[in-house]
Amino acid sequence: MAMTMVEKILARAAGRTAVKPGEIVNVAVDTTVLIDLNFYHGYWHEFKKIADSERVVVIFDHIVPPKDLQSAEALKRGRNFIKRFGIDRVHDVGPRMGISHQLIADEAYALPGSVLACIDSHTCSAGAFNCLARGMGNPEMVFITAKGTTWFWVAETIQYRLEGTLSPEVSAKDIFLRIANEYGDHANYNVEFVGSAIAQLSLNARRTLATMCSEISVEFVVFEADSKVVEHVRARTARPFEPQFADAGARYANIRTIDLAAIEPMVAWPDSVVRNSRPVGEARGVSIDQAFIGSCANGTLDDLAVAAQILKDRKVASTVTLIVTPGSQAIYAEAVKRGYVETLVAAGAVVTSSTCGACAGLHMGVLAAGERCITASTRNFRGRMGSPEAEIFMGSPATVAASAIRGEIADPRQFIGGRG
Amino acid sequence: MLVTGRVWKFGDNINTDLMQPVEAILKPVDEQPRYAFSANRPGWSDLVRQGDIIVGGRNFGTGSGRPAARVLLQLGIAAIVADSIPGLFFRNCVNYGMPALQCAGFHASVDEGDVIEINLGQSRVTNTRTGQAFDGTKIPEQLFRLMSSGGVFRLLEREGFLEPEAAG
Secondary structure, eight states, rough: OOOOEEEHHHHHHHTSSOOOOOOOOEEEOOOOOOOGGGTTTTTTTOSOOOOOOOGGGOOOOOSSSSSSSSHHHHHHHHHHHHHHHHHOEEEOTTTTTTTHHHHHHHOOOSSOEEEEESGGGGGGGGGGTTTTTOOOHHHHHHHHHHHEEEEEOOOOOEEEEEEEEOTOOOOHHHHHHHHHHHOOOOOTEEEEEHHHHHGGOHHHHHHHHHHHHHGGGOEEEEEEEOOHHHHHHTTOOOSOOOOOOOTTTOHHHHHHEEEEGGGGOEETTTOOOOEEEEEEGGGOOBBOOOOEEOOHHHSSSHHHHHHHHHHOOOOOTTTTTEEOOOHHHHHHHHHHHHTTTHHHHTOOEEEESSGGGGGGTTSSBBBBBTTTEEEESSOTTTTTOOOOOSSSOOOOOHHHHHHHHHHHHOOOOGSSSSSO | OOEEEEEEEETTTOOOHHOOOHHTTTOOOGGSGGTTTTTTTTTHHHHTTOOOOEOOTTTTTOOOOOHHHHHHHHTTOEEEEOOOOOHHHHHHHHHOOEEEEETTTOOOOTTTTTTEEEEEEEEEEEEEOOOOOOEOOOOOHHHHHHHTTTTHHHHHHHHTTTTOOOOO
């Protein structure tokens, strides 16, 4: 039977020749990623035994360095777990620190054709590497850590064919906002991205797109493992992997073609990205108090580069706080080396150490009531970044950087590329 | 498994951050429920009673992996019926033992305060005011068993993987 990419990865993981929508499949989980949240009071359960320490990765990312006693105790619990069960792949506070989904990508923990689980909803990020990855919630992460297996309810798949050439000032974030605006939520559907335009998208850009698919509630999102993906992974791990491609004749719930050349910078209005975005011009003039570039979706070196390009020899408006949070300390170090950090700081940005931080409203950039933010991060739910009376608009890192300069939502094409 | 209860009606795209706001997620477990829906329905957590049922629209529970289903269980919510429930929230419902049924079109047929009856095993929901019955998406047997037997923590304690404690 012809299968989609998702179905083929599930079939392999389940040890079956075929799976089809509607079935429950029980699979072995190849990679189990625990983060600091798993070790918090109210989440943590003391294990007597775990399935396989070789399959576990521990990454502290949501609140690092610890902001209070509770966070500190969680990290300590995590370190005890790491020691007790002999976990080798660890990212504690320090030079290897970073946001889990960034590190899963950069350290090649996401193996093409494999299954990866993590508590965090943006785990679908690893779909950029042909890895079937998703957020699971805490009880399930306890289950998977203990037993090494889980179940999936096989969903139907929607295929997006990306064609055409993206304008230089338009990014993966804009592609996503356009899809979310046009097609709404994708609850109970998988998404596969294919098409001739994928090759021109960097791995960072693909990951932005995959990460954001959490916001339209996809079941899984996957890209094909092209040579870029395979070379990236082979250069970083000796673990074996087997990319999966869709079969000819695989059945899709829908096939939609997106012309990237027709996409312009987009802005999502507060509270949701589902059918809630418009071209940036329609948001022009909306004043802002904070601008944020960071998170597992937009803390990449590409994102810092575009922010630095726009902010070079310019100033952040005196009425705006611009916070930039690199996706990992390794990215931070590279951004220092390339001069991006110097440019950003000179422009007035606050560049923080790597953490989920402001994106999750936990620390380093929390919004007060009545404040308005434009963010290049993952999520703009009401109350997400602090007060439920704050407003969160969303755009690409270029749009956020341009807006930080103007003090109001602004079109990045004023500063780069296109119309001058 | 039969659940009968009074309906609280919520709309489309109700997200986990509304159920469990950021200010609540790191509070002690017992203090978290009172923040539920404080942004969109202030005072709701004081009005909800043991055995009540939430009826949502499309995409109910979109968002994060935070234990929002547990918070609703703590408030006494006996079941959730929604036009659609995304995978992450649905998995949390299964794993915490919160009965959750997807039933497209049911939302529009219900008023707040109606009493509805859910036959979870048959994936059927009936509005006792109108007598109208809907068939939801059949819940696979394996998930039904987990959902209706208290979720994974009890299972893992029984099987000797976890130190026994209150589910969290």
